[in-house]
Amino acid sequence: MKIPKPPAGFLFALPALAWIGLFFLVPVLIMAGYSLHPLTDAGTPGPLSAADYAAFFAEPAYVQAAIDSIITTLVVTIASTLLAYPFAWCIVFAVPKRFQRIALIAAILPFWTSYVVRSYAWLLALSPVGAVNKALLALHIVSHPLMFAYNPQATEFGFVHFFLMLNTLTIYASLAQINPRYELAARDLGASALRGFLTITLPLSLPGVAVGAFLTIVLCIGDYVTPQILGGFRELLLPQLIMMQIQRQLDLPMASAMSLLLTVLVALAYLALQRWLRVARL
Amino acid sequence: MSYRPSTRTVAAGLYMTLCYVFIFLPVGVLVLFSFQSGNLPVPPLHGLSPRWYEAAFNDGRLVDGFANSLLVGGVSAALSVLLGFLSAFGLARYEIPGKALLRALIMLPLAVSYLLVGMGLLVSSAALGLGPSLITVIIGHVVINMPLAFAVCQAQLGEHQRRIESAARDLGAGTFRVLFGITAPMIAPALIAAFCLCFTLSWDEFLIAYLNTRFDVTLPVVIWDLLRGGLNPETNAAGSFIFLVSISVMLIVELFLLRKRRL
Numbered sequence: 001m002k003i004p005k006p007p008a009g010f011l012f013a014l015p016a017l018a019w020i021g022l023f024f025l026v027p028v029l030i031m032a033g034y035s036l037h038p039l040t041d042a043g044t045p046g047p048l049s050a051a052d053y054a055a056f057f058a059e060p061a062y063v064q065a066a067i068d069s070i071i072t073t074l075v076v077t078i079a080s081t082l083l084a085y086p087f088a089w090c091i092v093f094a095v096p097k098r099f100q101r102i103a104l105i106a107a108i109l110p111f112w113t114s115y116v117v118r119s120y121a122w123l124l125a126l127s128p129v130g131a132v133n134k135a136l137l138a139l140h141i142v143s144h145p146l147m148f149a150y151n152p153q154a155t156e157f158g159f160v161h162f163f164l165m166l167n168t169l170t171i172y173a174s175l176a177q178i179n180p181r182y183e184l185a186a187r188d189l190g191a192s193a194l195r196g197f198l199t200i201t202l203p204l205s206l207p208g209v210a211v212g213a214f215l216t217i218v219l220c221i222g223d224y225v226t227p228q229i230l231g232g233f234r235e236l237l238l239p240q241l242i243m244m245q246i247q248r249q250l251d252l253p254m255a256s257a258m259s260l261l262l263t264v265l266v267a268l269a270y271l272a273l274q275r276w277l278r279v280a281r282l
Numbered sequence: 283m284s285y286r287p288s289t290r291t292v293a294a295g296l297y298m299t300l301c302y303v304f305i306f307l308p309v310g311v312l313v314l315f316s317f318q319s320g321n322l323p324v325p326p327l328h329g330l331s332p333r334w335y336e337a338a339f340n341d342g343r344l345v346d347g348f349a350n351s352l353l354v355g356g357v358s359a360a361l362s363v364l365l366g367f368l369s370a371f372g373l374a375r376y377e378i379p380g381k382a383l384l385r386a387l388i389m390l391p392l393a394v395s396y397l398l399v400g401m402g403l404l405v406s407s408a409a410l411g412l413g414p415s416l417i418t419v420i421i422g423h424v425v426i427n428m429p430l431a432f433a434v435c436q437a438q439l440g441e442h443q444r445r446i447e448s449a450a451r452d453l454g455a456g457t458f459r460v461l462f463g464i465t466a467p468m469i470a471p472a473l474i475a476a477f478c479l480c481f482t483l484s485w486d487e488f489l490i491a492y493l494n495t496r497f498d499v500t501l502p503v504v505i506w507d508l509l510r511g512g513l514n515p516e517t518n519a520a521g522s523f524i525f526l527v528s529i530s531v532m533l534i535v536e537l538f539l540l541r542k543r544r545l
Contacts, residue, residue, distance in 0.1 A: 007376055007377065007378045007379070008372075008376055008457075009372040009373060009375060009376020009377070009378045010372065010376075010378050010384075011372065012368045012369060012371050012372025012373075012376070013368070013369040013372040013373055013378070013384055013388070015364075015365050015368060015369070016365040016366065016368065016369035016388055016428060016432065017369070017384065017387060017388065019365055019424060019425065019428065020387060020388060020390065020391065020425065020428075023403070023421050023422070023424070023425050024390070024391055024399060024402065024425045026406070027399075027402030027403050027405065027406040028398065028402045030402070030405055030406045030409055031401055031402045031405040031406070034405050034409070083301070086297055087297065087298065087301045090294040090297060090298045091298070093294075094290075094291060094294035094295070094298075095298075103298075105536065106302065107301070107302070107305060109305075109306075109309075109529060110305055110306060110308070110309045110525075112482060112486075112525060112528035112529050112532055113308070113309055113312070113521065113524075113525045113528075114486050114501075114502060114505065114521050114524040114525065114528075115486055115487070115488050115502060116488050116502045116505050116506050116509070117312065117505060117517070117520075117521030117524065117525070118308060120312075120505075120509055120517060120521065121308035121309065121311055121312040121521065122308050123513070124308070124311050124312065124315065124323055124324060124513065124518075125307055125308055125311045127324065127513070129322075129324045129325075130311075130324055130325075131311050131324065131325055132307075134324075134325040134326075161304065161305065161308065164301070164304070164305065165305060168301075214393075218393060218394065218395055219395070219396075221395065222394075222395025222396060222397040222398070222489075223395075223489075224397065224489060225488055225489070225506075229509065239397055242397065242401070246404075246493070252404075252405055252408060255401065256401065256405055259397060259398055259401040260398075262395065262397065262398070263394060263395065263398050266393070266394060266395060270393060
């Protein structure tokens with residue numbers, strides 16, 4: 001009997017697929033299993049039950065953290081897109097061709113500041129004794145230091161800084177591919193500059209906007225460092241709750257349940273943007 | 283474009299200046315106060331001195347963390363590029379049923395939080411009775427970076443190389459000879475760029491490393507612990523040094539790709 005041979009190309013992809021399967025899909029399944037066995041009072045995994053999920057939605061502080069995470073992510077995504085779009089547009093259309101590459105590299109250079117150090121650097125700048133407050137005091141704009149750091153706005157500020165760079169990159173990549181003659185043709189046919197932009201350039205650049213927005217949502221909603229360093233303790237976000245479950249409560253099942261709920265939020269964002277992406281492609 | 287009114291150019295220049303100031307403000311503050319000769323990384327600047335760099339380079343925890351980060355970054359980037367390259371080659375050169383599904387599967391980790399990858403590995407090693415270790419971190423970093431290496435390789439494998447590959451095959455080269463003697467050298471700049479990108483993302487990754495290590499930790503985890511001691515110019519020095527290494531690697535890539543483009 002002849003056993004059908006697997007296609008040769010599949011063998012090349014096999015190591016990568018096995019890696020993803022063994023070290024990503026299986027662990028997530030194990031984690032899902034864990035989340036369905038809440039800890040007993042003795043601190044050992046108990047029988048199969050969805051009690052941890054029920055407990056999550058029954059605890060107002062947890063639900064509030066989820067809502068705050070969603071709001072923070074939405075604010076950050078919208079703000080960084082609105083700031084990045086004109087910036088990327090300027091690099092493509094207002095900078096001479098031979099300087100464009102340098103302008104882009106400069107715009108994303110601080111991207112390579114250490115992840116942990118980046119939030120710390122904002123803390124240095126924004127703290128009551130930091131550079132920004134000292135400058136405002138010296139210029140007599142304020143009479144006493146302002147509390148920029150240790151609140152939810154500082155978290156959003158730190159996030160917007162990072163995602164401004166990321167979105168500038170994705171939107172630039174989209175804008176740079178557009179043939180400028182399309183918009184010039186529209187102008188020749190009598191369209192105003194605004195109309196030319198709104199009907200030609202903006203729709204063609206939407207895929208870059210959507211890619212940037214999705215990456216922002218994924219990276220923002222799962223981030224622990226920025227809110228932990230900049231956010232203070234008045235308002236905790238989901239990743240901070242997950243870390244507390246691991247470190248203080250030693251409750252891996254609850255932490256697993258929370259991580260999966262967070263992933264559901266990311267999946268919803270993907271579905272929402274995927275539809276929008278398809279519309280943008282038409 | 284000369285037909286544009288100059289007010290528009292001025293507005294664009296102003297907006298770009300504001301953006302650059304915003305983007306560079308924290309890095310500027312970080313680097314400037316890493317040279318602080320006083321004891322706090324905040325104004326006033328008492329004078330410039332390399333003392334905090336000396337302190338950082340003599341701090342055993344930072345040096346160990348640096349070595350661990352280089353190890354994790356190097357090994358995970360090499361594995362990511364190897365697996366990404368092989369799978370991109372397989373999907374680009376062979377007819378496989380369900381290609382779109384396989385591609386989506388390989389790209390899947392890009393669409394989830396690092397938190398999920400890190401938590402999955404943490405819970406699984408706990409379930410298997412394995413303690414935290416750098417090997418888990420390397421495994422996790424390959425999961426998150428291999429899709430990037432795959433995407434970079436896939437973008438480079440075009441029709442141009444396919445013809446040269448079949449010429450090599452006609453002359454009697456086997457599949458592996460073609461793969462490593464013809465295809466890999468042809469897209470070497472992309473492979474190097476992918477390696478450097480994966481390296482910079484891995485050696486500085488925090489969350490997966492933080493969740494899955496305890497005693498042997500990587501550099502960002504050491505810095506995280508330093509932060510508990512409050513504002514300290516030694517942290518500035520270590521952070522400035524990491525920034526210098528990362529941008530050096532990426533500028534080398536940029537020169538590589540630029541040189542290629544001019545050919």
